Amino acid sequence: MSERDPGARLRTRPASTAADALDWALTRVADRWTLHIVDSLLARPLRFGELSDHIPGVAPNILTNRLRSLEREGIVHASRYQQRPARFQYELTEAGRDLAGAVALLRAWGARQGGGDGHAAAAARHPVCGTELDLRSYCPTCERVTEAGEDLLWV
Numbered sequence: 001m002s003e004r005d006p007g008a009r010l011r012t013r014p015a016s017t018a019a020d021a022l023d024w025a026l027t028r029v030a031d032r033w034t035l036h037i038v039d040s041l042l043a044r045p046l047r048f049g050e051l052s053d054h055i056p057g058v059a060p061n062i063l064t065n066r067l068r069s070l071e072r073e074g075i076v077h078a079s080r081y082q083q084r085p086a087r088f089q090y091e092l093t094e095a096g097r098d099l100a101g102a103v104a105l106l107r108a109w110g111a112r113q114g115g116g117d118g119h120a121a122a123a124a125r126h127p128v129c130g131t132e133l134d135l136r137s138y139c140p141t142c143e144r145v146t147e148a149g150e151d152l153l154w155v
């Protein structure tokens with residue numbers, strides 16, 4: 001395992017347990033800005049300046065580093081739209097779009113916990129009646145929603 005890449009060990013073998021799978025995922029997305037980037041790109045591809053505007057407080061060098069890392073991990077794809085100087089538009093790959101559910105769950109949890117500034121943050125609501133949505137796992141084979149506390153099988 002190299003010092004530059006703490007996740008290298010995890011890429012050499014498949015995740016064999018739920019804990020291994022979580023460790024593998026966290027080495028890729030568990031830093032301060034990564035999920036903000038993913039969240040910003042869920043709606044549409046963005047250029048660097050647009051991304052920077054969507055994520056207040058992120059320094060340009062940090063945003064650049066995170067984008068490069070996400071591109072190496074196959075979560076973000078960069079498309080050059082200008083040669084000199086080189087400028088890129090960023091969009092989520094299929095693997096990046098798969099993070100939408102995790103981002104929604106974290107946002108809902110943050111809203112329930114007060115959102116960080118002392119009052120409740122906006123939560124996802126049903127567009128027809130306005131009720132806060134309850135996010136759950138759904139099995140497309142059985143066409144059944146899992147119940148809270150139900151044991152899930154991780155394979």
